[in-house]
Every structure is written in C-alpha cells, then in structure tokens.
Amino acid sequence: MSEEQRMYPGIGRDERTTFAPYSAFDIPEDLRELHGQYDVAATAKRVRNFRYTHEWMTMMMGGWLATIPELPVKTGLGKLIWESAQAADELGKRLPELRAGRNPATASQASNQGYADLIQNIAGPESPDRTIEKLTGLCDVLMPHLIEVYEVTMRETDQICDAPTIELLDDATRKLRRHVAWGKDVLDRLCDTDGRRDRRVARTRDVTAALRACGGVTGDLPADAG
Amino acid sequence: MKRFIDHQELARDSRFVRQENTLSTVMSELPDDVDKVVEVFEAFDPMIEKATRGTSAEALYDEYGPSFALVAVNDPLKPTDSAVKTRLMMRMHGIFVGELQALEGAGRSLWDFPDAPWEFKMNMARQCWDEARHVQIFEKLLDHVGAKPGMYPESTFLFECACSDDPAMRVAGVNRGLEGLACDVFRDMIRYAEETDDEKMKQAIDYVLADELTHVRFGSEWVREFTKGDPEHYERAQDFRRQVDKQFSFGGSRSDREDAAIPIATEVRKEAGFTEEELSELSTLSADGPSRVTIKAAAKILRERHKARVAAREGAPA
Ligand SMILES: [Fe+2]
Ligand SMILES: [Fe+2]
Numbered sequence: 001m002s003e004e005q006r007m008y009p010g011i012g013r014d015e016r017t018t019f020a021p022y023s024a025f026d027i028p029e030d031l032r033e034l035h036g037q038y039d040v041a042a043t044a045k046r047v048r049n050f051r052y053t054h055e056w057m058t059m060m061m062g063g064w065l066a067t068i069p070e071l072p073v074k075t076g077l078g079k080l081i082w083e084s085a086q087a088a089d090e091l092g093k094r095l096p097e098l099r100a101g102r103n104p105a106t107a108s109q110a111s112n113q114g115y116a117d118l119i120q121n122i123a124g125p126e127s128p129d130r131t132i133e134k135l136t137g138l139c140d141v142l143m144p145h146l147i148e149v150y151e152v153t154m155r156e157t158d159q160i161c162d163a164p165t166i167e168l169l170d171d172a173t174r175k176l177r178r179h180v181a182w183g184k185d186v187l188d189r190l191c192d193t194d195g196r197r198d199r200r201v202a203r204t205r206d207v208t209a210a211l212r213a214c215g216g217v218t219g220d221l222p223a224d225a226g
Numbered sequence: 227m228k229r230f231i232d233h234q235e236l237a238r239d240s241r242f243v244r245q246e247n248t249l250s251t252v253m254s255e256l257p258d259d260v261d262k263v264v265e266v267f268e269a270f271d272p273m274i275e276k277a278t279r280g281t282s283a284e285a286l287y288d289e290y291g292p293s294f295a296l297v298a299v300n301d302p303l304k305p306t307d308s309a310v311k312t313r314l315m316m317r318m319h320g321i322f323v324g325e326l327q328a329l330e331g332a333g334r335s336l337w338d339f340p341d342a343p344w345e346f347k348m349n350m351a352r353q354c355w356d357e358a359r360h361v362q363i364f365e366k367l368l369d370h371v372g373a374k375p376g377m378y379p380e381s382t383f384l385f386e387c388a389c390s391d392d393p394a395m396r397v398a399g400v401n402r403g404l405e406g407l408a409c410d411v412f413r414d415m416i417r418y419a420e421e422t423d424d425e426k427m428k429q430a431i432d433y434v435l436a437d438e439l440t441h442v443r444f445g446s447e448w449v450r451e452f453t454k455g456d457p458e459h460y461e462r463a464q465d466f467r468r469q470v471d472k473q474f475s476f477g478g479s480r481s482d483r484e485d486a487a488i489p490i491a492t493e494v495r496k497e498a499g500f501t502e503e504e505l506s507e508l509s510t511l512s513a514d515g516p517s518r519v520t521i522k523a524a525a526k527i528l529r530e531r532h533k534a535r536v537a538a539r540e541g542a543p544a
Contacts, residue, residue, distance in 0.1 A: 055344075058351050063227050063337025065354065066330035069237035071361070071375070078329065078358020081336070085351030092344065107344070123227050128237035 036158030043162055044100035045109075046153060047091050049217050052108035053119070053146060054088035054172075057138065060123035069128045073135070073186055080179050087172040094165060114214025121210055132190050136203040139183020141211060147176050149217050229338045233386035236330055241376030245277040249295070250383040256477040258516045263524035267292045268531070277379040286312065291532025293525035300479045300521050302487045303418045314418075315373035321411060322364040322375065327385040328408070329357035331400045339393045343451070346393075349444040353401075356437040363430050370426060387473050394452035394463040401445020402500075403470030406508075408438045409498060410480055413491035435494065442498035471508055477515030485518040 005018045038046065061081045068074050092107045100106075110116035122142055125133035150169045157165060191197045215221045233247070249270050256263055267274075271292040278287040278294075286294040298316045307313065332353040339346070368374060384407075388399035412435040419428035449467075453460035475481055480488040490512065492505055500508075516524070 055347070058347065059336045059340060060227065062333035062335070062350065062354055065333030066231055067235065067237045069239045071239060071365075074326070074329065075358040075361050078355045081333070081351050082355035085348055089344075089348060126227050 032159040037156035044098040048109040051091035058085040090168045111219030137207045141207040233382040243379045245379035245381040247383040254473045282377040293528035319378045323380040325360040395466040397448040398463040398467040405441045407474045439498040446499040475512035481512035482509040
C-alpha cells in the first residue's frame with residue numbers, strides 16, 4: 001500500500017479517502033427519476049386487484065379440469081394453475097410490504113362488482129363441449145388484458161421505490177405470455193371449422209365488451225380503450 | 227360454474243369407455259366364498275361384457291368371461307407369468323385413469339371450496355400440476371408397455387369414493403385414501419420394474435411416488451386444519467378415510483396379506499406421515515375378502531360356464 005492511499009475518511013478536510021467518485025463516463029448514469037403514477041396505497045390497491053384475478057384464474061382452471069374432454073388441454077392447464085397460484089402468492093406477499101396488512105380475506109379484491117361478475121362470466125362455461133368458450137375468455141381476452149395493464153403499471157410506477165412490484169409483475173407477465181401463446185395454439189387447433197371460429201369470435205366480443213364496461217382489472221380502464 | 231360434480235360428469239374424449247362403479251363396490255365387499263363370488267360375477271356379467279365391447283378387453287372377455295376382471299385385479303404382477311403383458315397393460319391403464327381422476331379431484335378441490343385458506347389452494351394448485359405431469363408420464367409409460375389411453379374400460383370409482391362435499395373428508399379421501407393407494411401401487415410397480423431391469427419405468431415411477439408422498443402430507447395437514455377444535459369432525463373424516471381405504475382394498479387385493487396383488491407400502495406410508503396406528507388399522511380392514519385360492523376356483527367356474535354359454539349359443543340352430 002502506498003503512503004498516499006487512504007482507505008477511510010478522517011475528521012479533517014484533508015483526510016478524505018483517495019477513491020475517485022464513479023464517473024458518468026465510465027458507468028451509465030442512473031437516469032431514473034423519482035415519483036411514479038401511484039402512491040403506496042394506490043399500488044397496494046392494484047396489487048389486491050391483480051391478486052384477485054390470479055386467485056380466481058387458479059380456481060376456475062381447477063374447476064374446469066374435470067369438464068374438459070381434450071387430454072392435452074387437461075394436462076396443459078395443470079402448469080397454468082400452478083403458475084397462476086404462484087403469481088397470486090407473490091402478489092399477496094407484497095401487500096404487507098406496502099403496509100396493506102396480512103389479512104388473507106382482504107388480500108384479494110375485485111376493483112368493482114362488474115369485474116367480479118366478469119370473472120364469474122369467464123369461469124361460466126361448464127359443459128364438455130365448451131372448451132373453446134372456456135379458453136377464449138381466459139387466454140384470448142383476460143390474460144392479454146392483464147399483460148397490458150401490468151406493462152403500463154411497470155412503466156408508470158416509481159422505478160426505484162416500487163421496484164419489488166415491478167420485479168414480480170415482470171415475472172407474472174413473462175408467464176402470462178406463455179399461457180396466452182399456449183391458449184392460442186390450442187384454440188387455433190380446436191377452431192377448425194367456420195362454426196367453431198365463429199364461436200371464438202363471438203366469445204371474444206362478449207367478454208371484451210364486459211371487460212370494457214367494468215373498467216378492467218383495476219376498474220379505471222376507459223370504456224373505449226383497447 | 228357449479229360447485230361439486232358427479233363422477234359421471236368427468237369429461238373424456240371418444241377413446242374412452244366407462245365401466246359401472248357398482249362392480250368395484252361389490253368387489254370391495256366380497257366374502258371368502260367361492261359360490262358367492264361366482265354368484266356376484268354372474269349377476270354382473272352383462273354389465274362387464276358391455277363395458278369391454280370396443281376395447282382391448284373384449285378378447286379377454288371372450289376368452290375368460292366376466293372373471294377376467296377378477297383375475298386381472300387380484301393376481302400379483304410377476305415377470306414369469308404368461309399373461310404378464312396383458313396384466314401390466316391393464317394395471318398401467320388403471321393407474322393412468324387413476325391419475326386423471328386425481329388431477330380432476332385436486333382441481334375440483336380448488337373450485338369447490340372457494341373460502342378455504344390460501345395455503346390450501348396453493349397446495350391443491352401444486353397438486354394439479356403434479357397430477358397433470360403424472361397423466362403425461364403414464365401416457366408415455368402406457369406407450370412403453372404397448373398400451374394406449376382408452377384401451378380398457380375406465381371405472382370412475384376412485385373419484386366417486388374420494389370426492390366428498392366436506393373439505394376435511396375430501397382431503398381425507400383424496401389425499402390420504404387415494405394417494406395412499408397410489409403409494410402402494412407405485413411401490414409395487416417399482417418392484418416390478420426392478421425385477422425386469424426396466425430403468426425407464428423405475429425412475430419415472432420413483433419420481434411420481436415422491437410427488438405422491440407430498441400429496442399425502444398435504445392431506446394429513448389439512449385434515450387436522452379443517453377439523454381443528456372439532457374432535458367429532460376429525461373422527462368423521464377419519465371414518466370416511468377408513469371407508470375409502472376399505473373400498474380401495476378391493477377385497478384384499480391391496481392388503482398386508484401374503485397373497486395380496488398389491489402389498490401395503492408400509493415404509494413409504496410412514497415416510498408420508500401415516501401413523502403406526504393408522505397403518506395397523508389399514509392392515510386389519512384390508513385383510514378381509516376372498517383368498518387367491520377362492521378367486522382362482524371362482525374364476526375357473528365362471529370361465530367354464532361362460533364357455534358353455536358361448537358353445538350353446540353357437541351350436542344352437544338358427
Ligand atoms: Fe399422481
Ligand atoms: Fe397425487
């Protein structure tokens with residue numbers, strides 16, 4: 001060690017360390033700015049809304065398994081169920097970090113009654129001849145909507161203060177994209193006649209209309225959006 | 227979507243044929259009496275015949291009559307047995323549809339009990355993924371032994387018996403009764419795979435068995451949790467599990483008896499959290515039922531009578 005090198009600052013003005021500050025020329029400067037679109041309470045509300053959706057997606061897919069005759073759809077849904085539950089779980093764990101408590105009864109919350117009704121509408125198709133309606137509502141409409149809202153949330157929330165939410169939404173979005181792609185593959189195969197393609201179109205139209213009417217997962221989507 | 231569905235509502239594609247569950251129920255209550263076994267199987271003959279038509283069991287029915295089901299379930303799987311290939315395919319198919327019903331049962335537990343604790347839903351969601359993989363694994367193992375989905379009739383007995391409307395009883399039935407049976411069957415399949423040097427089968431089923439142990443643990447935990455502070459409810463759940471265990475013993479086919487087709491996997495079950503007391507209870511309640519000697523004698527009579535009927539039909543003037 002050379003004599004001039006100083007490892008720790010002293011109390012005198014001349015007793016500074018010899019470490020140079022990082023230069024913006026050497027390391028990219030952190031250009032993120034503080035202040036996002038959502039305060040702590042607003043983020044907590046969104047997280048509760050998102051968790052509500054993942055919890056119900058998990059439950060509805062579980063309920064559907066027994067009434068779906070197509071074997072690869074039955075088995076394919078198994079992984080979607082688990083990943084959806086994991087997303088709900090991660091969102092639930094974020095709530096106490098946002099001072100929103102640990103009460104499991106309030107950890108999931110629909111943005112409004114219209115959205116709660118929409119979720120039941122999506123879960124609704126029951127008989128074995130309605131796999132197209134089941135998957136269209138979920139994979140063609142609801143999941144792409146979630147991806148869109150999660151992306152907006154990740155962009156608009158405070159990039160530093162709310163980074164943990166961004167991380168878990170990023171993970172959920174990545175998996176949702178896979179689920180949407182899987183659903184599309186299955187539906188493309190199932191909809192092999194004009195009649196079946198028409199069913200998919202009709203279901204997309206109906207669920208999309210209901211989604212817009214209630215303002216989507218957070219309840220604040222403009223009615224003419226999307 | 228409604229809560230609670232009937233076993234008849236389990237959706238299948240056009241490859242599958244159903245078998246009436248009454249036969250399984252009756253088999254679980256058969257006495258050790260040749261005449262009685264013959265009488266029961268003769269009574270079920272038309273139903274058994276109907277379920278085999280259009281499946282690979284048709285040829286077996288033609289050859290053995292209604293007793294083919296009896297022999298298939300009750301004889302141990304031995305590599306030296308001349309009918310081992312058929313027996314193996316039938317057992318593998320039984321496991322495959324059992325996994326399907328376990329998947330459906332776990333899924334329904336998610337939907338049927340919306341107010342259950344979140345941790346319960348997490349466990350059931352995980353089980354859905356596991357059972358979905360098990361279906362995929364046994365679909366491949368079916369192919370591995372030369373069989374196909376839908377090749378034999380499917381009984382929805384497992385789902386019917388295990389899926390109670392009460393959450394404590396549901397987990398007692400599915401996660402301890404059904405999954406416990408799975409532990410016994412898989413331990414026996416691993417034994418068979420070892421005897422035949424079938425590394426692929428052995429490794430795959432060992433992984434499945436590891437998952438099933440976890441599912442039994444889910445069951446043990448949630449039976450306690452759902453009945454916390456209510457010993458009477460706990461006892462009812464235990465009674466339900468005993469009833470399911472009795473039904474899933476198929477008249478001693480799965481038991482501690484020396485002649486059992488599927489021995490109780492005591493060590494595996496201990497690892498999964500069954501108590502000594504529960505295991506000795508299981509050993510007792512599964513021990514009843516016809517012995518192999520009785521079954522063989524009954525099967526012989528049933529086959530002779532079946533042949534005589536066929537000969538009479540064919541010899542009869544048109
Ligand atoms: Fe399984
Ligand atoms: Fe299992």
